[in-house]
Amino acid sequence: MKIIMLGAPGAGKGTQAKMIAEKYQIPHISTGDIFRANIKNGTELGAEAKKYMDQGLLVPDELTVRILLDRVAQEDCAGGYVLDGFPRNIPQAQVLDEALEKLGEKIDMCIDVDVPDENIVRRMSGRRACLKCGATYHLEHIPPRQEGVCDTCGSGLVLREDDKPETVQNRLKVYHEQTQPLIEFYSAKGVLKTVDGTMDVQDVFSAIVGLLG
Numbered sequence: 326m327k328i329i330m331l332g333a334p335g336a337g338k339g340t341q342a343k344m345i346a347e348k349y350q351i352p353h354i355s356t357g358d359i360f361r362a363n364i365k366n367g368t369e370l371g372a373e374a375k376k377y378m379d380q381g382l383l384v385p386d387e388l389t390v391r392i393l394l395d396r397v398a399q400e401d402c403a404g405g406y407v408l409d410g411f412p413r414n415i416p417q418a419q420v421l422d423e424a425l426e427k428l429g430e431k432i433d434m435c436i437d438v439d440v441p442d443e444n445i446v447r448r449m450s451g452r453r454a455c456l457k458c459g460a461t462y463h464l465e466h467i468p469p470r471q472e473g474v475c476d477t478c479g480s481g482l483v484l485r486e487d488d489k490p491e492t493v494q495n496r497l498k499v500y501h502e503q504t505q506p507l508i509e510f511y512s513a514k515g516v517l518k519t520v521d522g523t524m525d526v527q528d529v530f531s532a533i534v535g536l537l538g
């Protein structure tokens with residue numbers, strides 16, 4: 326099963342993608358997590374990506390597409406995967422389509438997690454992330470058991486640099502201009518499903534499971 330999570334930054338794509346990955350036993354692939362891991366490890370790729378991420382801009386396609394195609398070619402992806410944060414524009418979606426077509430494969434479902442802009446800034450300013458294992462929390466909605474500490478791996482939690490309100494506005498602008506057109510792109514392919522992302526995490530997940538079966 327190959328699934329794409331669509332939605333504004335902070336809509337809950339990562340939260341739901343992790344739950345899907347666990348229930349259906351498929352890898353969760355987040356291009357944002359891959360970039361952040363590279364930044365943390367001080368790689369050249371991380372340094373290049375950081376220039377764009379800190380401004381709320383998209384990392385150039387040639388870099389992003391290469392990373393994603395390498396990742397989905399790995400053995401653990403043979404039974405499918407859930408993509409979170411990729412594709413983020415039409416050219417990326419076209420490259421993915423072409424790569425899948427060559428293998429006689431296709432995307433099974435694109436799930437749009439719909440959350441209005443007015444909820445997004447609040448979600449992002451309350452998000453706390455573990456840069457070690459990729460877990461995410463929310464100060465009000467999904468707090469960690471111990472303040473500032475990751476439940477999963479015990480590392481310290483941080484407010485991501487790009488979750489500060491000034492950068493979130495840029496990210497929302499980029500989303501509306503470049504990513505939102507993908508709703509029409511996948512709708513035209515007949516694989517788009519929309520869920521109301523303003524519900525509780527568990528209710529959003531139940532809606533998704535209802536769609537996936």
Ligand code: ADP
Nearest residue numbers: 334335336337338339340452462463466525526
């Ligand atoms: P995305 O991957 O789309 O950027 P996240 O999954 O990281 O978004 O979620 C953004 C923030 O909102 C996080 O702090 C997360 O814990 C919180 N969150 C996710 N889903 C919900 C929800 N249904 N209700 C309230 N808060 C949520």
Ligand code: AMP
Nearest residue numbers: 356357377378382383384389410411413
């Ligand atoms: P995310 O963790 O999905 O919110 O992504 C954080 C940042 O990483 C984005 O604001 C972009 O700068 C970069 N990024 C992640 N995925 C992509 C992608 N598919 N294309 C371009 N940039 C990306």
